[in-house]
Amino acid sequence: MTISGSTATELLARLESGESSSVEVTRTFLNAIDRQDETIGAFLFVNSDAALEQARAVDEKRAAGKSVGSLGGLPVAVKDVLCMRDTPTTCGSKILDGFRPPYDSTVVERLRAADAVIIGKTNMDEFAMGSSTENSAYKVTRNPWNTDHTPGGSSGGSAACVAAGMAPLSIGTDTGGSIRQPAAFCGVVGMKPTYGRVSRYGLIAYASSLDQAGPLANDVTGAAALLQAIAGHDARDSTSVNRPVPDYLCGLDQPLEGLKIGIAKEHFVAGLDPEVESTIREALGVYKSLGAEVIDVTLPHSKYAVATYYLIAASEASSNLARYDGVHYGHRAESFTNMVDMYCTTRSEGFGEEVKRRIMLGVFALSEGYSDQYYVKALQVRRLIRQDFDRAFADVDVILAPVAPTPAFKIGELVNDPLAMYLTDIYTISGNLAGIPCLSIPAGFSDAKLPIGMQLYGPAFSEDRLLRAARMFERVAGLSTLSSRLS
Amino acid sequence: MNYTVVVGLEVHVQLLTASKLFCACANKFNPDNPNVQTCPVCLGLPGSLPVMNRKAFELSLKTAMALDCGIARFTKWDRKQYYYPDLPKAYQISQYDLPYSHDGHLDVKTDDGEGVRRVGIIRVHLEEDAGKNMHDESGRGQDSQVDLNRCGTPLMEIVSEPDIRTPGEARRFLEEMKLLLTYIGVSDCNMQEGSLRCDANINLHIPTDDGGHVATPIVEVKNMNSIRNVELALEYETTRQFREFQETGVKLGDPGGNKVTRGWDANRNVSFEQRGKEEASDYRYFPDPDLVPVTVTEEQLDAIRGETCELPTPRRARFQSEFGLSEYDASVIIDQGPALADYFETVAQGSDGKQAANWVTQDVLREMNERKVDIDEFAIRPDVLSSILKRVTDAEITIKSGREVFAALLADADADIPISIKRIDRIIEERGLKAVSAAGELEGIIATVIERNAQAANDFRNGKQAAIGRLIGEVMRECKGADAKAVRAMLVDELSK
């Protein structure tokens, strides 16, 4: 098996046995980027020199018999929404062109501490606003399975680079489905952890009460290992939860006995592609054959999730993105008539259409006379959505659902219809509103040979359960997600 | 005309913490070194997150409790959105609908010095301060400069009810507020450095013939950098608003009668209209998703109560009852701040209250001023002064000798000779200051002197008043510590027998 066709676990075994060095592994992936990224466009910045240097350091550490971190020498790609010291961090936006943070995000810090080799920063929808990675100010990312299609978004670069074998692992962020949907579109495993499980310090905010970073990998074990490295309390994030992190890897291969799987009728409604639906039903069959019990649950407020989400996310975003004004960092317009005009011109030049649209929506939803009707109302419905899940999880261990209504759509297909684009997040958004963990795992392929994912929802802090449930399926269904099948 | 002046104050106070409100940068006035007290958090860099400073919250609680506010058991933090270069996140973390405290009060003396005005405190809330903009004043339109050292430092906003009725009351409100805050140690209240800032809302209620009144448009006066300037600005505004009303008749709420902002020009002693904001503000408050709410328990409040010192008002009353001070003397001491009051208490406890008050408000304050030192740095520590005074009240030495000892100790201190109670004994002995007024010792001396000067004694008995001078002089030579007045009295007594 080739290096770039291996899972993270296989690579780690090679590194540990000395069969391959980190430099060798890193170089292989850098070469894969060289070869393919012109076509795929997954990376905004390739960290070649620093990555090789880091790899060399890990190799030396290992050779000297020193203890090596849990990701010892494995390349990891990081979504460009996470700050990395002295390294370009753009969030896919022109307004942060040239920005080099003077600090590392906690996720990056933990990756370094685990001896991961940070291979590059991946493309994304500008400020994580989008579901197709077409909203990047820099480039469009293509789906490695079919380059006419989008990789999904906003973590499209992170999903595509793993699917294309340009990195074995990557970090994405998920505010309304931005890890899970691209993972599904690209046929890789992706997880949005419980809100508060992974520190947001250094994660450039889109919607602070929904944003969460998480792992993407070409198998469940890789995702578990990567989550292990980044999860845990951080005193620099007031919303980070101080609660021990379980060992996600031990017991991962042990099937869950008497697993109760919930199915919500609200997840199988008009607009759901029949191929997606049948894939989910087949997956359910696989679980049944493994002894799982399937129970109907109801999530009556599901149909309000998209509206709730867009109001809350846009409101928070309008505030979070107010800071990009050309004063302290980032882009500043060249010509303007006065200070207010400098602000307005800078922001109008620096932000793309979709970002402006959401800022406008958010400012409107928070404005005097409207905030009760829009913003506060959405917060109330959010609680009802959360309560739906609480009730459902009293009866079941996990809820199985589609990730997206369709397989990857075509590039350009939805760009002019924002509302239709928003509706592609219909199955993922509730997880962010409720703050609960959810995982996307490849479950099949469409006739057009595009991957189809399925989603597992769990109660807060049940990441270990979700990973084990996913692994149960993966072991049996054996859907390899590797890009080697591409070449 | 007999109109009523209606004033409400909004006071911003910087808290005495080591670090900023949401990050670990130093909370320190440092205008000469701009932009050296910043980090990703207070620079508002993308991705950075705030974490609340516990001390800042505790100091805020302490303040609100000292103002007799109700304390909310649940409080949260909101974002107030506006654009200004000294506010890098383009929102200020503040408190909107659920501040941690509400409905307190502060009492101030009315202008006649007799009555008490209870000024309601609507709320005290905690927020972050902005940085500082420096404007080009050359008129050439040069760039403004932004220093973010102050950005993110903890700031309390104290909002009073419009209960204040005169500019003088406003001044005393601020003086009393400043005293209270320095007393409990939450702020240094240095107005020059901006640790205490005040905006004033003022309008007039002008009586009408039907027994009601009309209100003039509310003016918010800003940029006053001393308490005296607040008083002056309010005096100026009172006159100006009345004159304007007489000229225009515009009332609050009329077209052109909306609230306006005026600045205070301390050089020309006038207020001036600040360029009307061409746009209404809409702060779009919403709960900050990056911060979690804070709950307060009764135990926490008890703990703070336990560590809060006695407040100025009750202490003033106690000084009067416990030490027999006049209201005036008690105020002079209390108004100097807690350090001087503590000093006084130590002195008074070991001696006599009134004596202690006289010495502290006269001798000690005078010498402090002369030496330009704080009470904490004053060489004669209170136990030493107490010991001097005790000797006076015990008639061991005279008041005059007491002052001589006091002066001698200060001279020692100026010459770097360490000062202690022992040193007092030494000075008394060296200078022969021991009083003999007590006991038969003085009587004995007097008898001897009369015996020795039979002529002078007889002259006095025969009506030659001046003759006693010689006798007094001789007694005083014999015993240096004696009080001349007492000696005279005893001599007269003795000679009249």
Add this chain to the structure above:
Amino acid sequence: MAIELTRDKVREVARLARLKLTDEEVETFTSQLGHVLEYVDILSEVNTDGVEPMAHAVEQFNVLRDDAVRESLPREAALANAPKTDGRYFQVPQILESS
């Protein structure tokens, strides 16, 4: 009830958002945001009487840190990303315009 989103309201929102919109953009946003507002009006059918708004995904309270000072960034680092400085201060076009 869904509100009628007017061009003037869109302009007003753009002003608050510090965005400069062309007339064409005002048209597009009026129509697109109008559709979104129509869509989100679905929430008005939910009875939320007495429902506590949920501003945070996890319920946590009292996250406070000790009042300890740590080293700040050197000035060069603080100013490094700024579009305009004089080496000591951030610089912006004059704030107070002479009227």
